[in-house]
Amino acid sequence: MDCREDVCRREIKRNGLFLAELAEEIQLTEDFSTDTPKKLAMLVGETSRLLAESISTAPVDSLRELNVFLSRITTHLRYVERAKIIQTPWSVIRTVEHFFKEQTQNKADFIIRPTWSYNYSLIGEFWKFYKNILSCWSWFPLNELKRRLKDSANFNDNDSIYCISFPRTEQLNCLLHANWGHEVGHILAGKWIEDKFPILWNRVEPVISKKIRDSIVGNPPPVDPLFKDLAILDLTATQTLAAMEVAKCGITELLCDIIGVHLFGASALCSAFEFSSRFLLDVSPLQCDYYPPWRYRIREMMEYCKKDLEALRAVKDSEVFLPFLNWLDEAKKVASTNEDTTEIDSKTVTREAYEFIRSHWNSIKSDAISLLPAGSVKPYSLSARHEIIRNLIKRLESSVPPNEICNLSDSPAGLQDIISSSWIYKIECISCDSSWGDSDDFDLLFRLVLKGIESSQIHRQWGSKLTGTS
Amino acid sequence: MEDLNLASKLFQASSKLNQASSWLVELAEGREPDEEGIKTLNWVGQFISEVDISSRLTSGVSVGGSLSIQATSVRPTFYSSVMRIAPLFQKAGFNSGEEIIGFLNRLNALLSVKGTKDHGMSQRQIAVYYKLASELLKEVSRSIMVQLSNNGLPRRGVLNQEWEPSNNQFRAAYS
Numbered sequence: 001m002d003c004r005e006d007v008c009r010r011e012i013k014r015n016g017l018f019l020a021e022l023a024e025e026i027q028l029t030e031d032f033s034t035d036t037p038k039k040l041a042m043l044v045g046e047t048s049r050l051l052a053e054s055i056s057t058a059p060v061d062s063l064r065e066l067n068v069f070l071s072r073i074t075t076h077l078r079y080v081e082r083a084k085i086i087q088t089p090w091s092v093i094r095t096v097e098h099f100f101k102e103q104t105q106n107k108a109d110f111i112i113r114p115t116w117s118y119n120y121s122l123i124g125e126f127w128k129f130y131k132n133i134l135s136c137w138s139w140f141p142l143n144e145l146k147r148r149l150k151d152s153a154n155f156n157d158n159d160s161i162y163c164i165s166f167p168r169t170e171q172l173n174c175l176l177h178a179n180w181g182h183e184v185g186h187i188l189a190g191k192w193i194e195d196k197f198p199i200l201w202n203r204v205e206p207v208i209s210k211k212i213r214d215s216i217v218g219n220p221p222p223v224d225p226l227f228k229d230l231a232i233l234d235l236t237a238t239q240t241l242a243a244m245e246v247a248k249c250g251i252t253e254l255l256c257d258i259i260g261v262h263l264f265g266a267s268a269l270c271s272a273f274e275f276s277s278r279f280l281l282d283v284s285p286l287q288c289d290y291y292p293p294w295r296y297r298i299r300e301m302m303e304y305c306k307k308d309l310e311a312l313r314a315v316k317d318s319e320v321f322l323p324f325l326n327w328l329d330e331a332k333k334v335a336s337t338n339e340d341t342t343e344i345d346s347k348t349v350t351r352e353a354y355e356f357i358r359s360h361w362n363s364i365k366s367d368a369i370s371l372l373p374a375g376s377v378k379p380y381s382l383s384a385r386h387e388i389i390r391n392l393i394k395r396l397e398s399s400v401p402p403n404e405i406c407n408l409s410d411s412p413a414g415l416q417d418i419i420s421s422s423w424i425y426k427i428e429c430i431s432c433d434s435s436w437g438d439s440d441d442f443d444l445l446f447r448l449v450l451k452g453i454e455s456s457q458i459h460r461q462w463g464s465k466l467t468g469t470s
Numbered sequence: 471m472e473d474l475n476l477a478s479k480l481f482q483a484s485s486k487l488n489q490a491s492s493w494l495v496e497l498a499e500g501r502e503p504d505e506e507g508i509k510t511l512n513w514v515g516q517f518i519s520e521v522d523i524s525s526r527l528t529s530g531v532s533v534g535g536s537l538s539i540q541a542t543s544v545r546p547t548f549y550s551s552v553m554r555i556a557p558l559f560q561k562a563g564f565n566s567g568e569e570i571i572g573f574l575n576r577l578n579a580l581l582s583v584k585g586t587k588d589h590g591m592s593q594r595q596i597a598v599y600y601k602l603a604s605e606l607l608k609e610v611s612r613s614i615m616v617q618l619s620n621n622g623l624p625r626r627g628v629l630n631q632e633w634e635p636s637n638n639q640f641r642a643a644y645s
Contacts, residue, residue, distance in 0.1 A: 133485075230552065
């Protein structure tokens, strides 16, 4: 490298130290619902400080890599900043983080933050990302970083941090937040993808690659004959990569949908159905970042909770659930046609990828579900909890937060029950009164649900102590 | 979802390819790699044999595991890098696609120190091969890093497009 080496080294060092100070300032001056945002800020800060301190030992070849890494981790502070109390449904964050931690067997911490894009997403895991990259550089004192993290925040090597985003405009809409089940599913799906996907894909890739190659050879690209073979290899590589991405993303998203329904029952299906109503149902995975078509996803979710919904219809005094069940019957009609699979089967890349998914789907599903903790292996069931949900609906009908099973009981309502009852109540309101649904109606419902979740958490955490005191 | 795991693995691959590229220059000048260098060269050799679909079609061997996923992700970048350094191949006397593919097939052996000794090639010939391989690895490494960082420039497209080769002459010609 030329004279720019000195400039580069000096600037990266300055940048790293500034980032460390910024991270520290955020930890000290901002308020958050939990400690997790501060934990990520601390990770960013300590890492950038140590990088700046060690940069004099970095070989010239590593400087550009270091800069790429530093630029990446700088953006991680935005997740911290957006998790400030003022920007989140702060009253439910503790409950939700607690629920997520349970699903990951207390192995992960979560930042929950709004995003201006109208979408839900999960980003992470951060610490593994840091370790993977920092371990590339023999000059970087990774063990020293681990020691500092342990000393300053009791951060252990097996800790992990994820960030779950939700649409800013839906801050209060806890009903739609049943989509969070899908997002936490990404952690389990990610584990499945990391452990099992390479093995399965490795078995089929040569076959898929050959089919793709044959179709290209049958219709070769118009290039200089000297490079024809290379061009065929190049095209085969690109299309095989696309097939792998379609399969990987398809499995990931479908698994997350199933885990969402597994954890939240039909509420997750309702959220996905409502969310997708503003988008096209049958867009090819190749046209939208390899995601499966919405119709395919809704069909799979529908299938997963089919038996539970049938059982709910059969319970005694099921009238209160009928509007909800009838609404879902309408949704079922949407999933019953096959425009999505026709689109998938029309291209070699998507056809081969989905053939792969279909042939392994049942075992993939049960593998992923088995990754849940013992307490969650059984799916959440509306029909099994219909009595509780009926009580919570009654409270909503009286404009009382659905926070406990009955008045002055020792049984605070669970997160999933509260969300389920609010979905059933909402559909009941819409079906009984076509004028229901102005901003006041929604505002009241959302605030009752938020209050219900908050109160049930306080009840669960402090209830016994309060009783003891009184 | 932004795939931090894949991003970090591709970063690792780029970093190792860069280190191996530097070691190949040393080898071309007759210096021996240290233990770390041998480890890196072996890893890159395995990785390249997984990436290069033409050698897999010939040998049918795959190292499998997560390396195969990294390899599938890097493969289009690999071939577009070969295209980009085509003038260097021509300068080194490679005049046909078959010869270039032959070179790619021998990369794994070339990257293993033992392999080069058993090659039956002259020292001068080996030096030419090392330099060419070094240029190729550097180009692949550089391309991955540019995809990760967009070279410091704002992105126009969405994140998932970052793994698509952005400068592929052949694709531009027939797409």
